[in-house]
Amino acid sequence: MTVVRDPGCGCCLDWVAYLKREGFSVTVVDSATRQRDSKVPPQARSCHTGSIGGYLVEGHVPAGDIRKLLAERPAIVGIAAPGMPMGSPGMEQGGRVDPYDVVAFDKTGRLTVFSPHR
Numbered sequence: 001m002t003v004v005r006d007p008g009c010g011c012c013l014d015w016v017a018y019l020k021r022e023g024f025s026v027t028v029v030d031s032a033t034r035q036r037d038s039k040v041p042p043q044a045r046s047c048h049t050g051s052i053g054g055y056l057v058e059g060h061v062p063a064g065d066i067r068k069l070l071a072e073r074p075a076i077v078g079i080a081a082p083g084m085p086m087g088s089p090g091m092e093q094g095g096r097v098d099p100y101d102v103v104a105f106d107k108t109g110r111l112t113v114f115s116p117h118r
Contacts, residue, residue, distance in 0.1 A: 001057070001066075004029045005048035012048040015060050015090030022063035026050075041109040044080035055079070060088035065102045065115045076104045079114050088117070 001019065005012035007030040016026050039056060040049060046059025053070050056078030069079055079102050081088050087097030104114040 001025070001050045001052040002027045002029060003048055003050040004031055006030075007032055009047050011060070011084065011090050013090075014092075015048065018089040019063060019066075024052075024063065024066070039077045039105075039107070040080065041105050041111065044082050044103055044105050044111060046080060046082060046084060058082075060084060060090045061102055062089050062115075062117070068115065074104065076106050079104050085117075 001024055003012065003016055003026055005028065013028070016028055019026050040058050044058055048059065050057035052066065055069055055076070057066055057069075058078060058080035060081045061079055062081075065079060081100060081102050083100075084091055085098050085100035086093055088100060099116075099118045101113045102115040102117065103111045105111050
């Protein structure tokens, strides 16, 4: 996976470290002028964008959801954990875990729930 992130953001590196512990090979590209991939709908955006297997992975998406994406190969552009959900991988803060959805997005920008996290 290749992850593009703003070099001032530490939580991105926490997510990358998590992915490496989960067995993913990750290359990080620091970009102070990080351009958002126009394929990620505004309502699905977060602080970093990964690409793997022809898909985009936006934000603090759990490894299991990435594996599911790669195994099922749905006809979508990618998946996202919009915002920066507390308790998601790389966003651990004590024991706090906020419920969130990983969403799928298609080329029209339509969002559907890919995986709920409660």
